[in-house]
Amino acid sequence: MYPKQLSSNTTELYQNLFNEATVPMLIISPETGQIVSANRAAEAYYGYSKGLTQFNIMALNQLSPQEIKQEMSRAKSCKRNYFIFKHKLANGNIRDVEVFSSPIQVQNQPLLFSVIHDITDRIKAEQEINLYAQVFTASTDMLAVIDDKHAYLAANQSYLKLVNKTHKQVIGAFTRDIIGEHAYHDYLPHYKRAMQGEVVVFERLFYDANRSKRDIEVRYFPFYSRSGKQAGVVAVQRDITERKSIEEELRLSATVYQSTVEGVIISDNKNKIVDVNQAFINMTGYQKQNLIGLPTLSLFTRQAPATFDIDSVHHTLEQDLSWRGELVTQCKDGSLLPIWATINAVTTGNNTPERYVSVIRDMSFYKRTSERLEFLAHHDNLTHLPNRLLLSARLEQSLNRAKRSQSRLAVAFIDLDRFKNINDSLGHSAGDALLVAVAGRLKDCIREEDTIARVSGDEFVAILENTTSSQDVETATQRLSAAFATPFYIEKHALFVTASIGVSLYPNDGQTPSQLIHNADTAMYKSKQQGRNQSALFSELSTQDIEEQNVIENALRGALNRNEFSLVFQPQMDLNHATCLGIEVLLRWRHPELGQVSPAVFIPLAEQLGLIWDIGNWVLHQACEQGKAWHDLGLDFGRIAVNVAGMQLRHGRFNQIVEQAITKTGFTPHALELEITEDFVMSKADEHIKQLAQLQAMGIEIAIDDFGTGYSSLNYLKKLPITKLKIDRSFVFDLVQDTDSQVIIASIIALANAMNLSVIAEGVETFEQAKILSQNGCHQAQGYLYSKPITAAEMQHWLSKATVI
Numbered sequence: 001m002y003p004k005q006l007s008s009n010t011t012e013l014y015q016n017l018f019n020e021a022t023v024p025m026l027i028i029s030p031e032t033g034q035i036v037s038a039n040r041a042a043e044a045y046y047g048y049s050k051g052l053t054q055f056n057i058m059a060l061n062q063l064s065p066q067e068i069k070q071e072m073s074r075a076k077s078c079k080r081n082y083f084i085f086k087h088k089l090a091n092g093n094i095r096d097v098e099v100f101s102s103p104i105q106v107q108n109q110p111l112l113f114s115v116i117h118d119i120t121d122r123i124k125a126e127q128e129i130n131l132y133a134q135v136f137t138a139s140t141d142m143l144a145v146i147d148d149k150h151a152y153l154a155a156n157q158s159y160l161k162l163v164n165k166t167h168k169q170v171i172g173a174f175t176r177d178i179i180g181e182h183a184y185h186d187y188l189p190h191y192k193r194a195m196q197g198e199v200v201v202f203e204r205l206f207y208d209a210n211r212s213k214r215d216i217e218v219r220y221f222p223f224y225s226r227s228g229k230q231a232g233v234v235a236v237q238r239d240i241t242e243r244k245s246i247e248e249e250l251r252l253s254a255t256v257y258q259s260t261v262e263g264v265i266i267s268d269n270k271n272k273i274v275d276v277n278q279a280f281i282n283m284t285g286y287q288k289q290n291l292i293g294l295p296t297l298s299l300f301t302r303q304a305p306a307t308f309d310i311d312s313v314h315h316t317l318e319q320d321l322s323w324r325g326e327l328v329t330q331c332k333d334g335s336l337l338p339i340w341a342t343i344n345a346v347t348t349g350n351n352t353p354e355r356y357v358s359v360i361r362d363m364s365f366y367k368r369t370s371e372r373l374e375f376l377a378h379h380d381n382l383t384h385l386p387n388r389l390l391l392s393a394r395l396e397q398s399l400n401r402a403k404r405s406q407s408r409l410a411v412a413f414i415d416l417d418r419f420k421n422i423n424d425s426l427g428h429s430a431g432d433a434l435l436v437a438v439a440g441r442l443k444d445c446i447r448e449e450d451t452i453a454r455v456s457g458d459e460f461v462a463i464l465e466n467t468t469s470s471q472d473v474e475t476a477t478q479r480l481s482a483a484f485a486t487p488f489y490i491e492k493h494a495l496f497v498t499a500s501i502g503v504s505l506y507p508n509d510g511q512t513p514s515q516l517i518h519n520a521d522t523a524m525y526k527s528k529q530q531g532r533n534q535s536a537l538f539s540e541l542s543t544q545d546i547e548e549q550n551v552i553e554n555a556l557r558g559a560l561n562r563n564e565f566s567l568v569f570q571p572q573m574d575l576n577h578a579t580c581l582g583i584e585v586l587l588r589w590r591h592p593e594l595g596q597v598s599p600a601v602f603i604p605l606a607e608q609l610g611l612i613w614d615i616g617n618w619v620l621h622q623a624c625e626q627g628k629a630w631h632d633l634g635l636d637f638g639r640i641a642v643n644v645a646g647m648q649l650r651h652g653r654f655n656q657i658v659e660q661a662i663t664k665t666g667f668t669p670h671a672l673e674l675e676i677t678e679d680f681v682m683s684k685a686d687e688h689i690k691q692l693a694q695l696q697a698m699g700i701e702i703a704i705d706d707f708g709t710g711y712s713s714l715n716y717l718k719k720l721p722i723t724k725l726k727i728d729r730s731f732v733f734d735l736v737q738d739t740d741s742q743v744i745i746a747s748i749i750a751l752a753n754a755m756n757l758s759v760i761a762e763g764v765e766t767f768e769q770a771k772i773l774s775q776n777g778c779h780q781a782q783g784y785l786y787s788k789p790i791t792a793a794e795m796q797h798w799l800s801k802a803t804v805i
């Protein structure tokens, strides 16, 4: 509905107002859109002075005639009275305009009165604000605007997520209420600085809604009102947890790189060195600056291992982008260092190598350790001689050589005589020192191509190559024996040590390492039986010797049950009165096939096999029974002396067994004497003082057998509850000719006298020996001169006669 018609005066007034108004105004025909009239401000604005009425208003909008039509009909019917268009000015600028249109009627013609507002700048500003708002909202940084009263003016989604609150809860709320008292106090000093116009950057830990720890970087910017007054702070917070952990990883990697004990070489894509770490410098002694630019692989020698091939390393690196293996690098001082290298390419996205990282591990320690382990596996720990394993391997090789060259070789088995005595009397450290010294001498007396090995305790085996003639064998054996010609000085003792040697020969005595070693052992055993300190050839052993060796062990195991043992008796004489002071009981073993076996052979074997306990108990019981029987017959024989092996004494129940033998047989303990070897008793003197004292308290006497062959301590001799020393028969044997033996015997006698012990010599065969002994103060003797060991019946007969010879 258009307003009613105006009077002409009013029309003129409005016309003037229209023309002079500072706001651009247009009068437009709603039918056509044609500009009917434009005021001066409009002409100035559009830049068409006096020419604006030639335009259709919509032409300014650059619409098509069809669009103009539609727009006009919309304008006529539409209730809204303003529109926003883009109008083109005369200078070609396009401006955003807001058109306020009011329908008027002039001279019955319906017109549109339009006021034009240029809103280009406002729209631009709005667009800008809108853009910022979008950025603000969408930013992954957590943004909040806080006013000077600590209240939130704005907060974006990320921030709301961080504090786990809604927009409504946050806006207008105080920071203290949203982030909590603790965080508020943390933030406060930074906020205060920002409120003084500073840009503040700091980091802090934040626990998110899931209670996971996050690293947050906070930036506070001051923000100002239009008046230029600071209105608050813009807080930009960024979750730097990932960045921090990457930084941490990098820092760690850098620390590892510099502090690792493994050398690291970094090279470029042409494998030229760009950096090395300190460990590599320490390892090789090079200066870093001298290495930069060198081809990495040039550091590794082509020497060892033999399989190393630089070209294949290049090839593998190109193909697999990694290589690992054993190499050798030459250090600055020229030494060669075994290393384990792991080379990996660092690639770009398309798998092209950008860098190579070589990690170098010093293998010298492992090499040394494995060499050491290898050595230990094949050598005896004490003497460092080859052990049985290496001996077998070497013998195998020697045999192969001998087979090829049709030559001969000898295997010598060397066993120290009475080594156990030394161990027992001087202790294990002296025993060990002796073995080391023996090993040294044996090593010195063989040729370079020969081998000397230690196969067990005091047993050594030598491989003597190219021993073609029997003269060669004899010379080699003599050389081995010569190793024992002079005493060994161990712990201030001069030890005269001998060895029994057995020799087997390839090809006659065996074809394999085990056959040859076994046969040399058998020959050695024979030389022991023959009285020690000699050598025997396996080829010279009788078949019986060899078989005996093999069957003796089995035979001994059943000997007691088969009643193969018996006792013989040998009187002990008073030289002054030619009366019997005692009787030594000696064990005999007769095997149905082996015949009589010497105690020198079976007693050590019984000890070795652990049979001596039962055998010894049997002897003790039999001896007591026999003594009782003779007592019952009224025969006077002084004491019965029974040999006791070390192993029996070591048994916790020995004293009990003695007591039982006495009780069961009814024999008097005062007529019993136990003979204990010097070696054993000295080695365990402290342990056995109490045990022997108990026996002595029962009335039993203790004598020390084989005196002079061991290493007695005077101190222990004084402490031990003993009453008698038995001079070993080896001294008596050459008493007449050998002044050394005379001196030793004189010393033993003097010692016994000084300690108030009685002394008896064994093995007396001649009157001359008896005379010298007597002259030196030894008035007791035992030996073939008086009687060989005889059976119980013979002894009984001997005793029942007038015991005067």
Ligand SMILES: Nc1nc2c(ncn2[C@@H]2O[C@@H]3COP(=O)(O)O[C@H]4[C@@H](O)[C@H](n5cnc6c(=O)[nH]c(N)nc65)O[C@@H]4COP(=O)(O)O[C@H]3[C@H]2O)c(=O)[nH]1
Binding pocket: 570, 585, 586, 587, 588, 598, 599, 600, 603, 616, 619, 643, 644, 645, 675, 705, 706, 729, 762, 763, 764, 765, 782, 783, 784, 785, 789
């Ligand atoms: N050449 C020579 N020899 C003489 C003479 N008078 C005695 N003999 C021998 O000297 C050895 C003395 O015994 P032993 O030193 O205790 O040495 C004994 C002893 O250590 C051990 N033995 C013997 N019977 C037993 C036993 O029942 N138990 C233990 N544990 N060992 C025993 O066997 C060793 C050897 O015993 P046998 O062969 O019986 O050798 C005996 C004896 O027959 C002589 O004038 N000239």
